[in-house]
Structures are given as C-alpha cells and as structure tokens.
Amino acid sequence: MSSYSQPTRRRHLGDKRLIQMFIIPTVVLLILMNVFPLIYSLYLSFTEYSAINPTPPEWVGLDNYKKVLSDNLYWHNFAVTGRYALISVSLQMIVGFGLAMLLKEKFKGSGLLTTLILVPMMLSPAVVGAFWKNIFNPSFGIFDQFLGYSDPNTAPEWLGDPDLALWAVVIVDVWMWSPFVMLLSLAGLSAIPDYLYEAAAIDRASAWFQFRRITLPQVMPLLLIAVLFRTIEAFKQFDLVMGLTGGGPSLLQGTQAVNVTETVSVKLFRLAMPPQAQTGLSSAMAYVVLVIIIAISNLYIRALNKVREG
Amino acid sequence: MATRASAPNAPVTISTRVDKVGLRPKVTRAIRALVVVILTVLILLPVVWMVMTSLKSPSDVVAVPPKIIFEPSIESFIFLVTERVQFPTRQEADEFRARDDLKWYEEKVAERGQKITRVGDFPKQLRNSFIIAGTSTIFSVLFGVLSAYAFSRFKIPGEGDLLFFILSTRMLPPVAVTIPIFLMYRELGLDNTYFGLILLYTTFNLSFSVWLLKGFIDEIPKEYEEAALVDGYTRLQAFRKVVLPQAVTGIAATTVFCFIFAWNEYAFAAMLTSDATRTAPPSIPSIQGVGRIEWETIAAASLVFLMPVVIVTFALRKHLLRGVTFGAIRKG
Numbered sequence: 001m002s003s004y005s006q007p008t009r010r011r012h013l014g015d016k017r018l019i020q021m022f023i024i025p026t027v028v029l030l031i032l033m034n035v036f037p038l039i040y041s042l043y044l045s046f047t048e049y050s051a052i053n054p055t056p057p058e059w060v061g062l063d064n065y066k067k068v069l070s071d072n073l074y075w076h077n078f079a080v081t082g083r084y085a086l087i088s089v090s091l092q093m094i095v096g097f098g099l100a101m102l103l104k105e106k107f108k109g110s111g112l113l114t115t116l117i118l119v120p121m122m123l124s125p126a127v128v129g130a131f132w133k134n135i136f137n138p139s140f141g142i143f144d145q146f147l148g149y150s151d152p153n154t155a156p157e158w159l160g161d162p163d164l165a166l167w168a169v170v171i172v173d174v175w176m177w178s179p180f181v182m183l184l185s186l187a188g189l190s191a192i193p194d195y196l197y198e199a200a201a202i203d204r205a206s207a208w209f210q211f212r213r214i215t216l217p218q219v220m221p222l223l224l225i226a227v228l229f230r231t232i233e234a235f236k237q238f239d240l241v242m243g244l245t246g247g248g249p250s251l252l253q254g255t256q257a258v259n260v261t262e263t264v265s266v267k268l269f270r271l272a273m274p275p276q277a278q279t280g281l282s283s284a285m286a287y288v289v290l291v292i293i294i295a296i297s298n299l300y301i302r303a304l305n306k307v308r309e310g
Numbered sequence: 311m312a313t314r315a316s317a318p319n320a321p322v323t324i325s326t327r328v329d330k331v332g333l334r335p336k337v338t339r340a341i342r343a344l345v346v347v348i349l350t351v352l353i354l355l356p357v358v359w360m361v362m363t364s365l366k367s368p369s370d371v372v373a374v375p376p377k378i379i380f381e382p383s384i385e386s387f388i389f390l391v392t393e394r395v396q397f398p399t400r401q402e403a404d405e406f407r408a409r410d411d412l413k414w415y416e417e418k419v420a421e422r423g424q425k426i427t428r429v430g431d432f433p434k435q436l437r438n439s440f441i442i443a444g445t446s447t448i449f450s451v452l453f454g455v456l457s458a459y460a461f462s463r464f465k466i467p468g469e470g471d472l473l474f475f476i477l478s479t480r481m482l483p484p485v486a487v488t489i490p491i492f493l494m495y496r497e498l499g500l501d502n503t504y505f506g507l508i509l510l511y512t513t514f515n516l517s518f519s520v521w522l523l524k525g526f527i528d529e530i531p532k533e534y535e536e537a538a539l540v541d542g543y544t545r546l547q548a549f550r551k552v553v554l555p556q557a558v559t560g561i562a563a564t565t566v567f568c569f570i571f572a573w574n575e576y577a578f579a580a581m582l583t584s585d586a587t588r589t590a591p592p593s594i595p596s597i598q599g600v601g602r603i604e605w606e607t608i609a610a611a612s613l614v615f616l617m618p619v620v621i622v623t624f625a626l627r628k629h630l631l632r633g634v635t636f637g638a639i640r641k642g
Contacts, residue, residue: 018545019464022456026476026516029453033513034479037490044490051493099349107343113350115627119357122623123616124574130595131360131612134605139374142359152374175353183631236483239576243595265485265577272489273581279489286486293483 045283052277064284074285076258077267084166084173084263085234091174092230093223096181103182104189114186121179129243132172133159159244162251162260169241169261176240177233181226188222189215228300235293238265264289357616363609368422371605385422386606388415390432390614394424394600424600431585431593432611439589439615442504443572446511450568453512454519455527455561459549461520462527463535473521480517484577492581501582507589510578515568522567526560527553563629566622573619590615 045064047057068074103110135141136159139152149155158168200210241247247262272282363371365382397403403423412420419426461473500506530553538548580592594611
C-alpha cells in the first residue's frame with residue numbers, strides 16, 4: 001500500500017503547485033486591472049480632484065454623490081439611459097423572439113440565414129454608428145427613402161431632430177442586437193421536449209394555448225437572461241452613441257441645454273476626460289452607474305430563480 | 311390513433327404537434343421561409359449599402375435620390391490609404407494632370423483636383439489594431455486555458471467564489487474603471503503604448519476566456535488524462551498532449567471571440583491611444599475628407615475593418631451561441 005501511495009502523494013503535491021501556476025496569472029491580472037482600479041476610484045469619488053490639475057485629491061465626503069444625485073443635469077443622462085434601455089430592450093425582445101419563432105423549425109437554407117442574421121452583432125458599434133450616419137442622412141441616405149420619403153426637404157432628419165435622435169440610436173441598437181436575443185431564444189426553443197407538444201396535441205389544445213402554456217414558460221428563463229444581458233449592455237451604451245450622434249443634438253430644457261442622446265456612459269466619459277477632467281465627480285457618477293447595474297442584475301437573478309423553481 | 315391504442319408503449323413515430331399538422335404544412339413552411347429570407351435581406355441591407363457606397367465615386371455618394379445603379383469605382387480605397395491636398399486653383403490641377411510621369415492612382419486622385427502628399431494613417435491604424443488585438447488574444451487564451459483547466463479538474467478552495475469573481479468582472483461597466491486606469495497608466499507611462507492596451511484587453515477578455523474554455527474542457531472525459539497519468543505521463547505532459555489537442559475547437563472558438571472583442575473595442579482605445587498607437591475603431595468615425603465628408607472613404611474603411619469579423623463569424627457559426635451567451639447557457 002505505502003509503496004505506491006508515496007508517488008501518488010508526490011504527484012498530488014505537484015498538482016497543487018501546478019494549479020497555483022495555472023491560476024495565479026489570471027487572478028493577479030484581474031486584481032491589478034479590475035479590483036485595484038475599482039478601489040482607487042471609490043477613493044477618488046469622495047474627493048475633489050482633477051486629473052489635469054497638480055493639486056492632490058482633497059477629501060470632500062459625500063459631496064460628489066450629492067451633486068450627481070441632485071443636479072438635474074445628471075438626472076437627464078440617467079433618464080435618457082433608462083428610456084433608451086427600456087425601449088431598446090423591449091424591441092429587441094420582440095424582434096429577436098419573433099425571428100426565433102420563424103427559425104425554430106429548420107428548412108432548407110435556414111442555417112445559412114441564421115448566420116447571416118448574426119452578422120450585425122459581430123461588428124464594431126463605433127464603426128457601425130459612423131456608417132449609419134450616412135444611412136440616416138435625409139437627402140442621400142437610404143433610410144428615409146426606404147420609408148417612402150422621397151423629398152429630402154420633408155424627410156425626417158433622424159440625427160438632427162431632438163425628438164428622433166434617441167429613436168435613431170434605438171433603431172441601430174435593435175438592428176445590431178436582436179440577433180442576440182434570437183440566438184438565446186432559439187437555444188431555449190430547441191430545448192423544449194417534444195412530448196409536451198404531443199401531450200397538448202392529444203388534448204386538442206389550440207396553437208395559441210400551446211404557445212402560452214408550453215412555449216412561453218419553457219423559454220422564459222432564457223428570455224430573462226437575454227433581458228438581463230441586454231439591459232446591462234444598454235446601461236453601458238457608449239460606442240454606438242459616440243459613432244452615431246456623439247450625444248447630440250442639444251435641446252433647450254427649461255433654462256438648460258441638454259444633449260438628447262447623451263447616455264450616462266457618454267456623459268461620464270466627457271466629464272472624466274480633458275478638458276473637463278472632473279475626476280472626483282465622474283468617479284462618483286461611475287459608482288452610481290455601477291450600483292444601478294448591480295441592482296438590476298440582482299433583480300433579474302431573483303426573477304430568474306423564481307421562474308426556475310416554479 | 312388505433313395503432314397507438316393497441317401498443318401504448320410503442321414510440322410515437324408520427325408527429326401530433328398542432329403546429330406540424332396544421333393546414334398544408336408544406337405551404338406554411340414555404341411562407342415562413344420566404345418571410346425569413348425577406349427579413350434577412352432587410353437586416354443585411356445596411357451592410358450591402360456600405361459595400362455599395364465604398365464602390366461609388368464622390369459625386370454618386372451624395373446623389374439625391376440615392377443611386378442604386380452606378381458605375382463602380384475604387385477611388386475610395388485610394389483615398390483611404392493616402393493623405394491628399396487640394397490644388398488651390400484649377401490651373402495648377404490641370405498642369406499637374408498634364409504631367410506624364412503620374413502613376414495610375416495619382417492620376418485618379420488628380421482627376422479630383424487633388425495631389426497625394428503621403429501614405430495615409432489608416433494602414434498604420436489597421437496594423438496597430440492587428441498587433442494589439444492579436445497579442446492580447448494570445449495572452450488571454452493562454453492564461454484562460456490554464457485557469458480553465460485548473461478549475462475544471464481540481465477542487466480549489468473557494469472555487470465557486472473565485473469563479474463568480476472572475477465572471478463578475480465581465481459585468482463591470484468599462485466606464486467604471488476607465489478613470490482609475492487612465493490615471494494609473496499616466497503615472498506608469500503606459501498610456502499610448504502597445505503594452506498598455508494589450509494588458510487591458512488581455513484582462514478584459516480573461517473572464518470570458520476562462521468561462522468559455524472551462525465549459526469546453528469540462529466536456530473532455532477525465533479518463534483520458536487519467537490513463538495518460540497511469541502510463542507515466544506527468545500532469546503537465548498529460549495536459550499538453552491529451553487535454554490541449556482535445557480542446558482545440560474550444561480554444562479556436564475562444565480565440566476568435568477574444569479577437570473580435572479586442573478588435574472592436576472603442577472606449578479604452580479612444581482614451582489611451584493617440585497617433586502612434588491609435589487603433590482603427592476610434593479613427594474611422596473621425597475620418598476627415600479633403601474639403602468634404604468622404605462617405606465613400608468611411609465606407610471603404612468600415613468595410614476593410616469589418617471583413618475579418620464577418621469571415622470569422624462564418625467560420626465560427628457552430629460556436630456562436632456559446633461565445634455570445636458567455637456562461638448563460640452551459641451547453642450550446
């Protein structure tokens with residue numbers, strides 16, 4: 001017994017070293033590049049500090065948070081982001097799930113079509129945004145033409161009209177990310193066991209009844225995951241807006257001029273970067289966003305667990 | 311029904327699903343296929359429009375109404391790789407055009423009253439993109455495969471927490487760490503270096519890489535390695551010669567997803583790079599034409615930039631689900 005337990009044991013020790021060697025680079029990198037910066041910016045969020053100013057950070061307590069949470073100027077950005085997330089994610093769910101319902105039963109060429117539909121999702125949002133600027137142009141772009149506006153003078157100006165600009169961002173976002181919802185829905189639909197439908201057919205259940213009582217509850221967990229992923233992404237929305245509208249156009253709201261497509265991330269970026277470089281304030285704003293994202297994630301995870309149990 | 315009644319345990323060989331036995335299933339299927347084809351065409355229209363725009367001449371690009379049929383031209387690609395100036399007067403332009411030592415591309419540009427001054431920035435930006443995305447991908451997959459193997463095969467104290475920690479870093483909005491990283495990099499002199507961006511992208515892809523690869527490695531039966539260990543392989547040899555070859559599809563898929571993320575990344579690149587190390591995504595939206603917005607040049611740049619990703623999407627279609635859902639679904 002002991003004659004061969006010895007080498008096994010040595011190998012086990014070797015394994016332990018090996019695991020350490022295998023895991024340490026990952027953990028070190030994540031701590032260095034994610035955890036440390038987070039702690040650092042938490043500290044900065046309680047200070048008055050500008051990255052382009054030589055004066056060291058000065059502790060101001062909760063002042064930055066008070067400012068972010070009470071000033072209408074910042075509320076506007078949160079409101080824009082919330083509205084954008086709500087509209088965009090809802091539309092993506094409808095379009096994506098609809099596509100999945102159409103594609104769930106295979107036909108000749110459906111594999112190729114599915115792949116083609118996925119192309120927008122793989123593209124760079126900043127580059128896509130830059131190009132959609134051309135598509136939205138009222139005179140030589142194709143979007144208005146496609147909608148039937150042939151006269152450039154009466155055609156809607158998607159990127160210049162404060163009422164439409166956010167919709168323009170939504171349209172491009174839905175175009176890019178509905179395929180993602182479709183992909184998740186397809187995975188959910190393909191996992192529904194056939195016997196459920198067979199049982200329903202024996203009971204002569206209507207197609208609508210089958211959809212409502214079998215299909216929908218069965219794909220619900222995956223749909224919720226899709227909502228979660230897309231909502232979090234919507235709150236991070238940055239590249240697409242930068243490429244497409246740059247946050248504009250601006251609109252006079254009361255006495256303040258606000259940028260109608262300026263999401264929190266865009267605002268944050270502007271606030272943090274020179275020439276503004278309000279490092280302390282923007283750190284506080286970043287933390288507010290972070291807390292919102294964590295809160296949303298938790299809400300969904302709870303809903304998800306409920307769906308899974310029930 | 312009668313046969314079913316006589317043999318209740320017999321397998322169901324005909325489908326009884328309502329949606330399968332509905333009115334003329336063949337016709338409904340054909341209609342559905344047609345609807346999907348139309349929708350696919352609609353979805354791809356912007357990309358097709360981009361290709362068309364890149365092949366248009368400067369006057370066709372801004373034609374009202376937009377031209378569907380036009381004479382293709384590759385001017386945009388010449389514009390893309392060159393830096394040009396406009397001749398101040400028509401006379402000078404004509405004199406320049408009259409010269410007979412012009413190369414074909416110089417002549418093309420001269421027709422627009424412009425002169426090439428030097429090679430443009432785009433080739434360099436594309437090269438930067440390749441260097442940064444490529445190198446960071448290699449590292450995130452390398453570290454990812456090592457960690458994934460360790461998590462997959464060994465009991466690690468606090469494993470669940472550690473894995474959750476790794477996953478949670480991906481949920482983090484990049485904006486939350488941009489400020490401290492900007493300050494950190496400035497302090498360390500890492501801004502505007504290849505190394506800085508490579509380090510950043512490697513880390514941001516790591517969580518993804520670990521989770522994706524863990525899924526793939528979990529599926530490789532443990533028995534193979536155990537057999538190898540019994541045969542006298544060391545753990546490291548077994549990992550290299552048994553596990554890695556089996557995980558090759560997973561590694562390839564992960565590599566491509568990491569590459570796409572790094573290739574497309576915008577926020578950090580816009581913040582941390584300038585001239586020398588600037589990558590393509592922050593550059594394309596700000597392409598400045600000579601005297602006007604050169605839509606055909608922007609389209610050409612977008613097209614060249616998107617090509618690798620489109621090719622890769624097709625090569626990868628089997629693994630797409632798993633890659634994009636990232637841990638949401640165990641088995642795609």
